[in-house]
Amino acid sequence: MAKAWNGPDGALKNDAGTRVVLTEAVGRVLAAELLAPIDLPPFANSQMDGFALAAKPLYSQPKTVDSVKSTTFVVAASIPAGTAPAPLAPGTAAPIMTGAMMPDGANAVVPVEAALPAVFPEAGEAVSLPETQPGAFVRAQGSDLVRGSVAITAGTLLNAAHIGLASALGATTLLVRRQLRVLLVTTGDEVLLPGDPRAGDALPAGKIFDANMALLRANLMQSGVEVVVAPIVRDEPHALLELLDHYVIKEALPDGASRAAVDLIVTTGGISAGAYEVVKQALDGLEVEFVSVALQPGGPQALGSYKGVPFIGFPGNPVSGVVSFELFLRPALTALSGAPAPRPRVLATLAHALTSPDGKHQIRRGVYTGPGFESAASVREVGGPSSHLLGALAQANALIHIPAGVTELQAGAKVEVWLL
Numbered sequence: 001m002a003k004a005w006n007g008p009d010g011a012l013k014n015d016a017g018t019r020v021v022l023t024e025a026v027g028r029v030l031a032a033e034l035l036a037p038i039d040l041p042p043f044a045n046s047q048m049d050g051f052a053l054a055a056k057p058l059y060s061q062p063k064t065v066d067s068v069k070s071t072t073f074v075v076a077a078s079i080p081a082g083t084a085p086a087p088l089a090p091g092t093a094a095p096i097m098t099g100a101m102m103p104d105g106a107n108a109v110v111p112v113e114a115a116l117p118a119v120f121p122e123a124g125e126a127v128s129l130p131e132t133q134p135g136a137f138v139r140a141q142g143s144d145l146v147r148g149s150v151a152i153t154a155g156t157l158l159n160a161a162h163i164g165l166a167s168a169l170g171a172t173t174l175l176v177r178r179q180l181r182v183l184l185v186t187t188g189d190e191v192l193l194p195g196d197p198r199a200g201d202a203l204p205a206g207k208i209f210d211a212n213m214a215l216l217r218a219n220l221m222q223s224g225v226e227v228v229v230a231p232i233v234r235d236e237p238h239a240l241l242e243l244l245d246h247y248v249i250k251e252a253l254p255d256g257a258s259r260a261a262v263d264l265i266v267t268t269g270g271i272s273a274g275a276y277e278v279v280k281q282a283l284d285g286l287e288v289e290f291v292s293v294a295l296q297p298g299g300p301q302a303l304g305s306y307k308g309v310p311f312i313g314f315p316g317n318p319v320s321g322v323v324s325f326e327l328f329l330r331p332a333l334t335a336l337s338g339a340p341a342p343r344p345r346v347l348a349t350l351a352h353a354l355t356s357p358d359g360k361h362q363i364r365r366g367v368y369t370g371p372g373f374e375s376a377a378s379v380r381e382v383g384g385p386s387s388h389l390l391g392a393l394a395q396a397n398a399l400i401h402i403p404a405g406v407t408e409l410q411a412g413a414k415v416e417v418w419l420l
């Protein structure tokens with residue numbers, strides 16, 4: 001089992017990376033550090049709409065606005081953003097727009113509001129400008145990033161700011177780690193996918209629409225994982241084994257080696273104590289362990305490997321699946337591939353009393369309200385402890401942790417909360 005779990009770790013970390021276009025790189029993990037190929041800003045430019053001029057160092061700050069010394073300049077040709085300006089002649093000041101390149105000979109900008117008159121006169125006219133320090137309102141070349149420096153480190157989970165930075169540096173593609181490929185298998189004779197013709201007129205008696213496939217697929221996709229979705233497996237062990245065999249077949253790699261078509265198998269349902277537990281009946285006795293952990297929801301769990309591919313089996317109740325994902329799989333994905341970002345963990349004041357079963361680490365779904373000007377962060381439960389409460393899950397923005405051994409909590413107690 002350990003060997004199987006070590007597989008994707010090594011494979012991902014040794015992965016040379018895949019080049020993707022910039023717009024598709026958000027949510028992926030950068031494979032190699034990105035060095036800045038240019039300075040940012042690439043040239044000194046104005047931070048304000050104003051006048052570019054040559055300022056001499058001031059040795060004392062003027063005490064009041066009225067005491068500021070002004071100088072009259074001849075207005076030079078205006079410098080819009082996007083143009084290469086002519087050098088500034090001595091005694092002149094050039095109207096310059098925000099982001100426009102500073103002309104040679106200028107080292108400071110006076111905002112137009114501070115000019116007399118506070119407008120842009122025509123070239124050749126006069127303008128009176130207050131004394132200013134060299135460098136005022138100038139964004140120096142390389143003041144954000146110097147050419148050759150590390151712009152984004154390898155292993156970074158790329159967010160919007162990283163994509164924006166890469167674009168500003170002129171990158172059209174980025175080298176990202178390959179995504180983990182996860183086979184997601186939903187089981188159960190009662191489960192129909194929305195749109196199934198059998199539910200054309202009405203949901204047949206005893207049947208339900210799938211929640212787990214949609215829920216876990218969305219969670220996995222948001223975690224930067226490539227999800228391979230299998231058709232829903234009926235409660236027949238041979239059907240599950242046939243399906244798994246189809247997906248664990250090896251695919252050839254360019255270097256002559258081979259690897260399974262998926263890195264991880266995740267199943268939902270069919271692992272507890274019933275008479276028709278398809279996952280348990282198919283895999284018990286092979287390299288999968290079926291255990292009960294002191295967690296609620298999410299007590300029944302299965303872990304191991306199938307024909308060398310890591311395997312994890314979540315319980316069928318939708319909230320149990322989500323809690324299992326958050327506690328066991330999400331952190332493992334972060335450790336393996338760098339994505340997703342860990343959930344923020346905070347302490348919050350419980351808004352009301354809660355009880356919890358003895359000997360179980362309970363996870364309740366909650367609505368968290370961050371600290372206000374005069375109030376501490378607080379959390380209140382939404383729904384109840386049962387693991388079928390999908391409506392409440394959809395209202396929640398947090399998981400409330402009640403440690404094993406704690407059976408009662410008073411209003412005002414401090415609890416650990418994971419922000420979803």
Ligand SMILES: Nc1nc2c(c(=O)[nH]1)N[C@H]1C(S)=C(S)[C@@H](COP(=O)(O)OP(=O)(O)OC[C@H]3O[C@@H](n4cnc5c(N)ncnc54)[C@H](O)[C@@H]3O)O[C@H]1N2
Nearest residue numbers: 186188191210211212269270271272273299315316317320
């Ligand atoms: N005698 C016992 N019964 C149960 C135990 C136990 O320890 N002893 N554990 C309970 C707990 S806790 C859980 S959680 C569930 C786990 O059961 P399974 O993993 O075997 O899951 P199923 O029985 O297949 O389904 C449970 C529940 O979830 C619904 N389900 C299944 N798939 C979906 C889906 N794709 N979308 C929406 N809902 C789904 C299913 O209809 C059941 O209601 O076992 C308890 N029983």
Ligand code: MOO
Nearest residue numbers: 297298299320387
């Ligand atoms: O552990 Mo089950 O996961 O409570 O509903």
